Amino acid sequence: MNRISIKLGLLFLAFILLIEVGLFFYLYTGLAATRISEELESLRLRGNSHREVLEKHHDSPTLSHVALMESEAETDVIITDESGKVIGSSYPLVKGARKTVEQWAGHSFKYRGEIIQEYQKEKLYIATASPIKISDENVGTVYMFKNTKDIQEMIARLQHHFYIVGIISVLFSIITVFALSKFITLPLIRMKQATQKLSQGDFSVKLGAHSRDELGQLGTSIQTLSSDLHRLKQERNEFLSSISHELQTPLMYLKGYADVAKRQSNSETEKDKYLTIIQEEAQRLSQLVKDLFQLAQLDQNKFLVQKQNVNLHSYLHTIISHFDLALKEKGVELHLNCPQETEVSIDPERFQQVVINLLDNALKYSNNGTEVSVIVRELPSSVTITFKDQGMGIPSTDLPYVFDKLYRVEKSRSRKSGGYGLGLSIVKEIVEAHGGEITMTSKLEEGTIVSIILRKKDEYADHSFN
Numbered sequence: 001m002n003r004i005s006i007k008l009g010l011l012f013l014a015f016i017l018l019i020e021v022g023l024f025f026y027l028y029t030g031l032a033a034t035r036i037s038e039e040l041e042s043l044r045l046r047g048n049s050h051r052e053v054l055e056k057h058h059d060s061p062t063l064s065h066v067a068l069m070e071s072e073a074e075t076d077v078i079i080t081d082e083s084g085k086v087i088g089s090s091y092p093l094v095k096g097a098r099k100t101v102e103q104w105a106g107h108s109f110k111y112r113g114e115i116i117q118e119y120q121k122e123k124l125y126i127a128t129a130s131p132i133k134i135s136d137e138n139v140g141t142v143y144m145f146k147n148t149k150d151i152q153e154m155i156a157r158l159q160h161h162f163y164i165v166g167i168i169s170v171l172f173s174i175i176t177v178f179a180l181s182k183f184i185t186l187p188l189i190r191m192k193q194a195t196q197k198l199s200q201g202d203f204s205v206k207l208g209a210h211s212r213d214e215l216g217q218l219g220t221s222i223q224t225l226s227s228d229l230h231r232l233k234q235e236r237n238e239f240l241s242s243i244s245h246e247l248q249t250p251l252m253y254l255k256g257y258a259d260v261a262k263r264q265s266n267s268e269t270e271k272d273k274y275l276t277i278i279q280e281e282a283q284r285l286s287q288l289v290k291d292l293f294q295l296a297q298l299d300q301n302k303f304l305v306q307k308q309n310v311n312l313h314s315y316l317h318t319i320i321s322h323f324d325l326a327l328k329e330k331g332v333e334l335h336l337n338c339p340q341e342t343e344v345s346i347d348p349e350r351f352q353q354v355v356i357n358l359l360d361n362a363l364k365y366s367n368n369g370t371e372v373s374v375i376v377r378e379l380p381s382s383v384t385i386t387f388k389d390q391g392m393g394i395p396s397t398d399l400p401y402v403f404d405k406l407y408r409v410e411k412s413r414s415r416k417s418g419g420y421g422l423g424l425s426i427v428k429e430i431v432e433a434h435g436g437e438i439t440m441t442s443k444l445e446e447g448t449i450v451s452i453i454l455r456k457k458d459e460y461a462d463h464s465f466n
Contacts, residue, residue, distance in 0.1 A: 009181035016173045020166070028162050032155055036119045039151055040126055044113040046075060047130040047144035051113075054079070054132050058139060063088035076125075076145040080105070082138050094125045097145045104129060109141065116143075119151055126151070187219060194222055198229060235404075250281035257281075305347045305433045312342040312376055312383065319355045320374065323363065331368040334359075338376035344383050344454050350430050357423045358450055362389035365448075380456075387450040394442040402440055403428040 050066050063079055070077040070090035076097060079088040084105025086098070104116055109131045117127035125145045132140040197204070260266070261274040316336055327334055362372045370390035377384045394402060403424050431438045435455050442448040 006178075006181075008185055009178040012177045012181060013174060016177060017170065020169055020173065024162055024166055028158065031158060035154055035158075036151060039146065040115050040119070040128070043075060043126060043144050043146050044115060044128040044130070047077075047128045047142045048113050050077060050079075050144075051130040051132050051142045054140070054142065055134055058132070058134060067091070074146065074150065078143040078145070079132075079140060080143070081140045084141075087140065094145050094147050096124060097127070097143070100127055100145075101143050104141075104143075108138070117145075119148060121148075121152070124148060187216075191219060191222055194226065198222075198226055201233075231401075247285070250285040254278055254281050254285075305350055305430075307345045307347055307434070309343050310346055310348055312344050312385075313338045313340050315348065316355065316374060316376070316385075319352060320359070322356075323359055326363055327372075330363065330366070332363060332366050332370055332372055334372045334374070336374045338374070339378055342376055342378050342383060344456065346434055346454070351434065354427045354430050354452070357427050358387045361423070362387060362391065362448070365389070365391035367391065370447075378456075382456055383454050385452045385454070388447065390447040393444040393446055393448055394440075395444060399440065399442055403438070 053066065054062060066077060066079065067088045067090045076090045076093050078086055078093065078097060078101050080101060081087050084101070086101065100117065109129045111131055111133065113128055113130040115127070116129050117123060117125060119126050125147055128144045130142045130144070131138055132142060257274045257278050261271055261278070266274070316338055320334060320336055323334065359372070359374075366372060366389050372390075373386075373388040375386040375388065377386070428438055431452055437453045438450065440448065440450050
């Protein structure tokens with residue numbers, strides 16, 4: 001009974017049955033009241049008809065004729081004079097008719113006729129009274145009676161029909177409601193099964209978007225989540241394998257060259273060579289650990305940004321000057337195009353990581369003899385910094401994920417050039433911590449363009465990353 005289709009079906013069924021009971025009760029009471037009113041009106045009109053005849057011929061033969069007519073009919077009649085004395089009646093009379101006449105003796109009735117006994121289940125009859133007037137003087141009354149047996153049989157038949165229709169309607173409602181609830185909840189059940197698979201590490205989830213409503217959108221979201229989790233799991237495994245390899249390599253060099261450097265037969269030149277290698281590998285290992293620690297800080301929202309106003313031209317020029325030797329060795333020209341007076345509010349130390357990382361990537365993947373450009377464009381409300389290279393570019397399939405944590409383009413190439421898949425994700429977090437935006441466009445064998453948009457005015461000069 002915990003299935004959502006059953007719960008939803010029972011809830012819908014309760015509402016529908018409540019509505020059906022209300023409608024059936026209203027319809028039944030309305031039909032029954034209408035039929036009873038028709039019987040009473042028919043009896044009143046019959047009494048008025050006799051009254052009109054007696055007003056024209058108020059004599060014994062006419063009285064006998066009226067009484068005889070009602071003796072052969074389903075209705076009964078009692079005719080009284082002006083004092084209430086019975087002067088004619090049909091035979092046999094319904095039980096209690098004479099007593100009713102005695103009770104109403106001397107009463108002045110409306111000329112159109114009046115109903116003196118409404119239908120009641122415990123009463124044996126219904127009754128009307130029509131006054132007889134000749135020359136505007138009351139000379140008697142025509143009392144009409146009808147047994148309620150026919151009305152009760154009519155109501156019983158009506159109830160029987162309503163019971164049959166009600167049972168059929170309830171059965172049809174049950175079938176329809178549970179079929180519809182199952183149809184509605186089937187996508188939810190499939191989504192529940194899909195999420196159970198995801199929680200168990202099974203990402204083989206197939207949820208087709210069969211509709212454009214909220215359920216269809218939810219199914220699409222779960223399918224997207226499954227794909228993202230599967231990709232992240234693969235990237236995590238690749239990252240852990242890569243980190244294991246990257247940690248193992250410098251550690252192996254450190255241990256190996258440390259053992260070699262300890263040999264007594266080594267010359268001073270050889271010792272210096274081995275110690276230099278040990279130092280380089282130690283720095284490489286230190287940088288990797290530093291990046292991992294910084295990534296952990298980003299994930300735990302402990303990344304602090306302390307802003308201050310900085311002249312962007314001199315700031316970028318100082319950072320770029322550190323790349324002079326590397327640029328000359330590779331034969332790559334770097335051009336800076338930045339207005340002298342441009343100022344931005346940034347954390348100099350944090351934002352330096354952004355610039356160095358992007359320039360380092362541009363240099364690594366640029367061919368000899370190409371150009372790298374840093375272009376700054378100032379607008380009234382923002383400053384855009386664009387890094388443009390003429391390198392090998394990034395495949396379009398990888399471009400949407402380059403800023404994701406742990407993601408690396410062409411894993412073997414990245415490992416060879418020393419990348420861990422951390423740099424660009426850290427760059428993105430730093431830029432966003434400054435309230436900015438970063439985008440990347442690229443074409444294979446044509447180059448890559450990275451654009452950073454920073455707001456010129458910020459109400460907060462010092463805040464933490466969220």
